[in-house]
Amino acid sequence: MAHTSATTVSPGRSVWDGGVSPMGVSYGKLMMWFFLLSDAFTFSALLITYGLVRSAHDAYTGTVEAFTFSTEYWPIPEKVFEAVPFLHGIELPLVFVGIMTFILIMSSVTMVLAVEAGHRMDKKAVEKWMLWTLLGGITFLACQAWEWTHFIVGTDTPTLVKDFVNGAWVTKEVTGANLSVNQYGPSDFAGFFFFITGFHGFHVFSGVMFNFLIYYNTFTGVYERRGSYEMVEKVGLYWHFVDLVWVFVFTFFYLV
Protein backbone atom coordinates (compact mmCIF):
# COMPACT_ATOMS: atom_id res chain seq x y z
CA MET A 1 0.00 0.00 0.00
CA ALA A 2 1.19 3.49 0.85
CA HIS A 3 4.35 2.37 2.58
CA THR A 4 7.48 1.60 0.63
CA SER A 5 9.76 -1.23 1.59
CA ALA A 6 12.76 -0.16 3.65
CA THR A 7 15.09 -1.91 1.24
CA THR A 8 14.63 0.66 -1.55
CA VAL A 9 16.89 3.32 -0.02
CA SER A 10 19.41 4.93 -2.36
CA PRO A 11 23.10 4.42 -1.44
CA GLY A 12 24.50 6.73 1.22
CA ARG A 13 21.08 7.48 2.72
CA SER A 14 19.53 5.94 5.82
CA VAL A 15 15.94 4.69 6.10
CA TRP A 16 15.36 7.56 8.55
CA ASP A 17 16.20 10.24 5.95
CA GLY A 18 12.65 10.30 4.70
CA GLY A 19 10.73 8.96 1.73
CA VAL A 20 10.34 5.44 3.13
CA SER A 21 8.57 3.89 6.10
CA PRO A 22 11.26 2.29 8.28
CA MET A 23 8.61 0.78 10.53
CA GLY A 24 6.86 -0.81 7.57
CA VAL A 25 3.37 0.36 8.49
CA SER A 26 1.15 3.19 7.29
CA TYR A 27 0.84 6.45 9.22
CA GLY A 28 -2.61 5.57 10.57
CA LYS A 29 -1.54 2.19 11.91
CA LEU A 30 1.60 3.62 13.51
CA MET A 31 -0.40 6.35 15.25
CA MET A 32 -2.91 3.75 16.47
CA TRP A 33 0.00 1.84 18.03
CA PHE A 34 1.29 4.95 19.79
CA PHE A 35 -2.21 5.89 20.96
CA LEU A 36 -2.61 2.40 22.42
CA LEU A 37 0.76 2.74 24.17
CA SER A 38 -0.42 5.98 25.81
CA ASP A 39 -3.71 4.32 26.72
CA ALA A 40 -1.71 1.47 28.28
CA PHE A 41 -0.05 4.07 30.53
CA THR A 42 -3.46 5.33 31.67
CA PHE A 43 -4.78 1.87 32.47
CA SER A 44 -1.52 0.92 34.19
CA ALA A 45 -1.76 4.03 36.35
CA LEU A 46 -5.27 2.97 37.43
CA LEU A 47 -4.36 -0.66 38.11
CA ILE A 48 -1.09 0.18 39.86
CA THR A 49 -2.86 2.73 42.09
CA TYR A 50 -5.31 -0.04 42.92
CA GLY A 51 -2.31 -2.18 43.94
CA LEU A 52 -0.89 0.66 46.03
CA VAL A 53 -4.10 1.36 47.93
CA ARG A 54 -4.86 -2.32 48.37
CA SER A 55 -1.44 -3.08 49.79
CA ALA A 56 -1.77 -0.07 52.10
CA HIS A 57 -4.93 -1.64 53.62
CA ASP A 58 -4.94 -4.63 55.94
CA ALA A 59 -5.46 -7.94 54.17
CA TYR A 60 -7.99 -10.53 55.33
CA THR A 61 -6.10 -13.26 57.17
CA GLY A 62 -8.75 -15.86 58.09
CA THR A 63 -10.07 -18.76 56.03
CA VAL A 64 -12.09 -18.17 52.87
CA GLU A 65 -15.12 -20.01 54.34
CA ALA A 66 -15.25 -17.77 57.41
CA PHE A 67 -15.00 -14.55 55.40
CA THR A 68 -17.49 -11.79 56.17
CA PHE A 69 -17.69 -8.29 54.72
CA SER A 70 -16.03 -5.65 56.89
CA THR A 71 -14.50 -2.22 56.40
CA GLU A 72 -11.55 -3.35 58.56
CA TYR A 73 -9.80 -5.20 55.73
CA TRP A 74 -9.76 -5.45 51.92
CA PRO A 75 -12.37 -7.97 50.66
CA ILE A 76 -11.53 -11.20 48.80
CA PRO A 77 -12.83 -10.62 45.22
CA GLU A 78 -14.27 -14.15 44.86
CA LYS A 79 -16.54 -13.43 47.84
CA VAL A 80 -17.79 -10.18 46.29
CA PHE A 81 -18.31 -11.31 42.70
CA GLU A 82 -20.21 -14.56 43.10
CA ALA A 83 -23.63 -13.83 41.62
CA VAL A 84 -24.95 -14.95 38.25
CA PRO A 85 -28.17 -13.63 36.63
CA PHE A 86 -31.32 -15.72 37.28
CA LEU A 87 -29.50 -17.76 39.96
CA HIS A 88 -30.33 -15.72 43.03
CA GLY A 89 -28.86 -16.94 46.31
CA ILE A 90 -26.51 -19.48 44.72
CA GLU A 91 -22.82 -18.85 45.32
CA LEU A 92 -20.94 -19.14 42.03
CA PRO A 93 -17.69 -17.28 42.61
CA LEU A 94 -16.24 -15.55 39.54
CA VAL A 95 -18.38 -17.60 37.14
CA PHE A 96 -20.13 -14.59 35.60
CA VAL A 97 -16.91 -12.62 35.18
CA GLY A 98 -15.38 -15.74 33.61
CA ILE A 99 -18.20 -15.80 31.06
CA MET A 100 -17.54 -12.11 30.33
CA THR A 101 -13.83 -12.85 29.78
CA PHE A 102 -14.72 -15.65 27.38
CA ILE A 103 -17.12 -13.37 25.44
CA LEU A 104 -14.44 -10.70 25.01
CA ILE A 105 -11.78 -13.20 23.90
CA MET A 106 -14.23 -14.65 21.36
CA SER A 107 -15.05 -11.21 19.96
CA SER A 108 -11.31 -10.62 19.59
CA VAL A 109 -11.08 -13.81 17.53
CA THR A 110 -13.96 -12.77 15.26
CA MET A 111 -12.23 -9.38 14.80
CA VAL A 112 -9.03 -11.09 13.66
CA LEU A 113 -11.11 -13.17 11.23
CA ALA A 114 -12.64 -9.94 9.87
CA VAL A 115 -9.12 -8.56 9.30
CA GLU A 116 -8.13 -11.80 7.54
CA ALA A 117 -11.22 -11.54 5.31
CA GLY A 118 -10.29 -7.90 4.56
CA HIS A 119 -6.87 -8.98 3.30
CA ARG A 120 -8.68 -11.22 0.80
CA MET A 121 -11.07 -8.37 -0.22
CA ASP A 122 -13.95 -10.64 0.86
CA LYS A 123 -16.69 -8.07 1.58
CA LYS A 124 -19.33 -10.61 2.67
CA ALA A 125 -16.96 -12.31 5.13
CA VAL A 126 -15.85 -8.97 6.63
CA GLU A 127 -19.52 -8.05 7.17
CA LYS A 128 -20.23 -11.41 8.80
CA TRP A 129 -17.28 -11.29 11.21
CA MET A 130 -17.85 -7.61 12.07
CA LEU A 131 -21.45 -8.48 13.03
CA TRP A 132 -20.18 -11.28 15.33
CA THR A 133 -17.66 -8.86 16.84
CA LEU A 134 -20.41 -6.29 17.42
CA LEU A 135 -22.57 -8.95 19.06
CA GLY A 136 -19.69 -9.90 21.38
CA GLY A 137 -19.06 -6.27 22.35
CA ILE A 138 -22.72 -5.51 23.02
CA THR A 139 -23.16 -8.72 25.04
CA PHE A 140 -20.13 -7.81 27.14
CA LEU A 141 -21.57 -4.33 27.82
CA ALA A 142 -24.91 -5.86 28.80
CA CYS A 143 -23.12 -8.22 31.22
CA GLN A 144 -21.25 -5.31 32.70
CA ALA A 145 -24.50 -3.37 33.16
CA TRP A 146 -25.88 -6.32 35.15
CA GLU A 147 -22.65 -6.62 37.15
CA TRP A 148 -22.75 -2.93 38.06
CA THR A 149 -26.44 -3.09 39.00
CA HIS A 150 -25.79 -6.05 41.26
CA PHE A 151 -22.79 -4.33 42.84
CA ILE A 152 -24.74 -1.11 43.49
CA VAL A 153 -27.92 -2.79 44.79
CA GLY A 154 -26.02 -5.29 46.96
CA THR A 155 -26.80 -8.56 48.71
CA ASP A 156 -29.70 -9.52 51.01
CA THR A 157 -27.82 -8.98 54.27
CA PRO A 158 -26.43 -5.52 55.06
CA THR A 159 -23.01 -4.79 56.59
CA LEU A 160 -22.45 -2.50 59.57
CA VAL A 161 -20.35 0.41 58.33
CA LYS A 162 -18.97 3.39 60.23
CA ASP A 163 -19.74 6.58 58.34
CA PHE A 164 -19.10 10.28 58.97
CA VAL A 165 -22.50 12.02 58.83
CA ASN A 166 -23.09 15.69 59.76
CA GLY A 167 -19.85 15.96 61.72
CA ALA A 168 -20.25 12.79 63.76
CA TRP A 169 -19.31 9.13 63.36
CA VAL A 170 -22.34 6.86 63.11
CA THR A 171 -22.60 3.12 62.61
CA LYS A 172 -25.24 2.21 60.07
CA GLU A 173 -26.43 -0.72 58.01
CA VAL A 174 -25.28 -0.53 54.38
CA THR A 175 -26.34 -2.64 51.41
CA GLY A 176 -24.75 -2.26 48.02
CA ALA A 177 -22.26 0.41 47.11
CA ASN A 178 -21.82 4.05 46.19
CA LEU A 179 -18.76 6.29 46.01
CA SER A 180 -18.69 7.02 49.76
CA VAL A 181 -19.75 3.77 51.48
CA ASN A 182 -20.19 0.16 50.45
CA GLN A 183 -21.06 -3.12 52.15
CA TYR A 184 -18.09 -5.04 50.76
CA GLY A 185 -15.13 -3.33 52.41
CA PRO A 186 -13.20 -0.07 52.59
CA SER A 187 -14.68 2.88 50.69
CA ASP A 188 -11.84 2.80 48.15
CA PHE A 189 -12.77 -0.73 47.07
CA ALA A 190 -16.02 0.39 45.41
CA GLY A 191 -14.32 3.53 44.07
CA PHE A 192 -11.73 1.42 42.23
CA PHE A 193 -14.38 -0.99 41.00
CA PHE A 194 -16.40 1.83 39.47
CA PHE A 195 -13.39 3.64 38.05
CA ILE A 196 -11.41 0.72 36.60
CA THR A 197 -14.27 -1.37 35.19
CA GLY A 198 -16.06 1.84 34.19
CA PHE A 199 -13.08 3.19 32.26
CA HIS A 200 -12.65 -0.18 30.58
CA GLY A 201 -16.39 -0.39 29.86
CA PHE A 202 -16.25 3.04 28.26
CA HIS A 203 -13.46 1.77 26.00
CA VAL A 204 -15.63 -1.21 25.05
CA PHE A 205 -18.50 1.17 24.32
CA SER A 206 -16.27 3.32 22.06
CA GLY A 207 -15.00 0.13 20.43
CA VAL A 208 -18.55 -0.98 19.64
CA MET A 209 -19.18 2.46 18.04
CA PHE A 210 -16.00 2.13 15.91
CA ASN A 211 -16.86 -1.45 14.99
CA PHE A 212 -20.29 -0.34 13.87
CA LEU A 213 -18.71 2.36 11.71
CA ILE A 214 -16.43 -0.25 10.14
CA TYR A 215 -19.38 -2.55 9.52
CA TYR A 216 -21.38 0.31 7.97
CA ASN A 217 -18.52 1.37 5.69
CA THR A 218 -17.92 -2.23 4.64
CA PHE A 219 -21.62 -2.72 3.96
CA THR A 220 -21.85 0.43 1.82
CA GLY A 221 -18.72 -0.62 -0.09
CA VAL A 222 -16.46 2.26 1.00
CA TYR A 223 -13.45 -0.01 1.56
CA GLU A 224 -14.12 -2.03 -1.59
CA ARG A 225 -14.01 1.18 -3.67
CA ARG A 226 -10.90 2.28 -1.76
CA GLY A 227 -9.28 -1.04 -2.66
CA SER A 228 -8.13 -1.68 0.92
CA TYR A 229 -9.63 -2.86 4.20
CA GLU A 230 -6.84 -1.32 6.29
CA MET A 231 -9.37 0.54 8.46
CA VAL A 232 -10.56 -2.85 9.73
CA GLU A 233 -6.98 -3.54 10.88
CA LYS A 234 -6.65 -0.18 12.66
CA VAL A 235 -9.92 -0.54 14.56
CA GLY A 236 -8.98 -4.20 15.09
CA LEU A 237 -5.84 -3.08 16.93
CA TYR A 238 -8.00 -0.94 19.23
CA TRP A 239 -10.44 -3.79 19.83
CA HIS A 240 -7.66 -6.27 20.72
CA PHE A 241 -6.23 -3.69 23.10
CA VAL A 242 -9.58 -3.51 24.92
CA ASP A 243 -9.43 -7.30 25.24
CA LEU A 244 -5.83 -7.06 26.45
CA VAL A 245 -6.77 -4.57 29.16
CA TRP A 246 -9.58 -6.86 30.32
CA VAL A 247 -7.06 -9.71 30.72
CA PHE A 248 -5.17 -7.49 33.18
CA VAL A 249 -8.32 -6.21 34.93
CA PHE A 250 -9.53 -9.81 35.28
CA THR A 251 -6.27 -10.87 36.92
CA PHE A 252 -5.62 -7.91 39.16
CA PHE A 253 -9.15 -7.02 40.18
CA TYR A 254 -10.94 -10.37 40.25
CA LEU A 255 -8.33 -13.10 40.74
CA VAL A 256 -5.52 -11.76 42.93
Add this chain to the structure above:
Amino acid sequence: MSHSQEPQVTVLPPDKEKIKKLWTVAGILGALTAVEFLVAFTMAHGNLKTAIFVGMTIVKAAYIVGEFMHLRYEAKVLLWSILLPVIFIVWLLVALIYEGMKLSAINF
Protein backbone atom coordinates in the same frame (compact mmCIF):
# COMPACT_ATOMS: atom_id res chain seq x y z
CA MET B 1 -17.43 9.16 -10.96
CA SER B 2 -20.23 7.10 -12.38
CA HIS B 3 -21.15 3.68 -11.09
CA SER B 4 -19.89 2.03 -14.24
CA GLN B 5 -16.38 2.71 -13.01
CA GLU B 6 -16.73 0.41 -9.99
CA PRO B 7 -13.37 -1.37 -9.59
CA GLN B 8 -13.11 -5.05 -10.35
CA VAL B 9 -12.46 -6.82 -7.05
CA THR B 10 -10.85 -10.24 -6.92
CA VAL B 11 -11.89 -12.13 -3.81
CA LEU B 12 -9.24 -14.59 -2.69
CA PRO B 13 -10.16 -17.89 -1.00
CA PRO B 14 -9.78 -18.13 2.80
CA ASP B 15 -6.26 -18.83 4.08
CA LYS B 16 -7.02 -22.12 5.88
CA GLU B 17 -3.58 -22.32 7.53
CA LYS B 18 -3.83 -18.81 8.96
CA ILE B 19 -7.39 -19.26 10.22
CA LYS B 20 -6.43 -22.55 11.89
CA LYS B 21 -3.55 -20.79 13.64
CA LEU B 22 -5.88 -18.03 14.90
CA TRP B 23 -8.25 -20.59 16.42
CA THR B 24 -5.26 -22.33 18.03
CA VAL B 25 -4.29 -19.03 19.70
CA ALA B 26 -7.91 -18.58 20.81
CA GLY B 27 -7.83 -22.10 22.26
CA ILE B 28 -4.64 -21.34 24.17
CA LEU B 29 -6.16 -18.14 25.61
CA GLY B 30 -9.30 -20.04 26.66
CA ALA B 31 -7.28 -22.86 28.21
CA LEU B 32 -5.06 -20.43 30.16
CA THR B 33 -8.18 -18.69 31.53
CA ALA B 34 -9.59 -22.09 32.56
CA VAL B 35 -6.34 -22.96 34.36
CA GLU B 36 -6.46 -19.57 36.11
CA PHE B 37 -9.91 -20.53 37.43
CA LEU B 38 -8.58 -23.85 38.63
CA VAL B 39 -5.69 -22.16 40.44
CA ALA B 40 -8.06 -19.55 41.94
CA PHE B 41 -10.06 -22.22 43.78
CA THR B 42 -7.45 -24.84 44.59
CA MET B 43 -4.52 -22.78 45.89
CA ALA B 44 -4.19 -20.85 49.14
CA HIS B 45 -3.75 -17.09 48.84
CA GLY B 46 -0.13 -16.02 48.86
CA ASN B 47 2.82 -14.75 46.89
CA LEU B 48 3.16 -17.96 44.85
CA LYS B 49 -0.47 -17.76 43.69
CA THR B 50 -0.06 -14.10 42.74
CA ALA B 51 3.14 -14.93 40.84
CA ILE B 52 1.36 -17.69 38.89
CA PHE B 53 -1.48 -15.30 37.97
CA VAL B 54 0.93 -12.58 36.87
CA GLY B 55 2.96 -15.07 34.82
CA MET B 56 -0.11 -16.45 33.05
CA THR B 57 -1.42 -12.93 32.41
CA ILE B 58 1.86 -11.98 30.73
CA VAL B 59 1.70 -15.11 28.55
CA LYS B 60 -1.89 -14.25 27.54
CA ALA B 61 -0.89 -10.64 26.84
CA ALA B 62 2.01 -11.84 24.68
CA TYR B 63 -0.35 -14.00 22.60
CA ILE B 64 -2.87 -11.17 22.14
CA VAL B 65 -0.26 -8.54 21.21
CA GLY B 66 1.98 -10.89 19.22
CA GLU B 67 -0.61 -12.86 17.25
CA PHE B 68 -3.93 -10.99 17.26
CA MET B 69 -2.34 -7.54 16.99
CA HIS B 70 0.30 -9.00 14.67
CA LEU B 71 3.18 -7.22 16.43
CA ARG B 72 5.41 -10.33 16.27
CA TYR B 73 5.47 -10.06 12.48
CA GLU B 74 6.00 -6.30 12.21
CA ALA B 75 9.38 -4.60 11.68
CA LYS B 76 11.66 -5.06 14.70
CA VAL B 77 12.00 -1.28 15.15
CA LEU B 78 8.21 -0.99 15.58
CA LEU B 79 8.16 -3.92 18.01
CA TRP B 80 10.78 -2.33 20.25
CA SER B 81 9.23 1.15 19.97
CA ILE B 82 6.15 -0.34 21.59
CA LEU B 83 7.78 -2.75 24.05
CA LEU B 84 10.58 -0.58 25.46
CA PRO B 85 8.35 2.23 26.84
CA VAL B 86 6.56 -0.47 28.86
CA ILE B 87 9.64 -0.25 31.13
CA PHE B 88 8.07 2.93 32.53
CA ILE B 89 5.01 0.91 33.55
CA VAL B 90 7.20 -1.65 35.31
CA TRP B 91 9.00 1.18 37.11
CA LEU B 92 5.69 2.73 38.25
CA LEU B 93 4.56 -0.69 39.48
CA VAL B 94 7.72 -1.30 41.51
CA ALA B 95 7.74 2.22 42.93
CA LEU B 96 4.08 2.34 43.97
CA ILE B 97 3.85 -1.20 45.37
CA TYR B 98 6.92 -0.42 47.51
CA GLU B 99 5.20 2.80 48.55
CA GLY B 100 2.05 0.84 49.42
CA MET B 101 3.95 -1.59 51.62
CA LYS B 102 5.55 1.35 53.47
CA LEU B 103 2.11 2.99 53.85
CA SER B 104 0.67 -0.16 55.41
CA ALA B 105 3.44 -0.05 58.01
CA ILE B 106 2.14 3.35 59.17
CA ASN B 107 -0.85 3.09 61.49
CA PHE B 108 -3.29 5.81 60.45
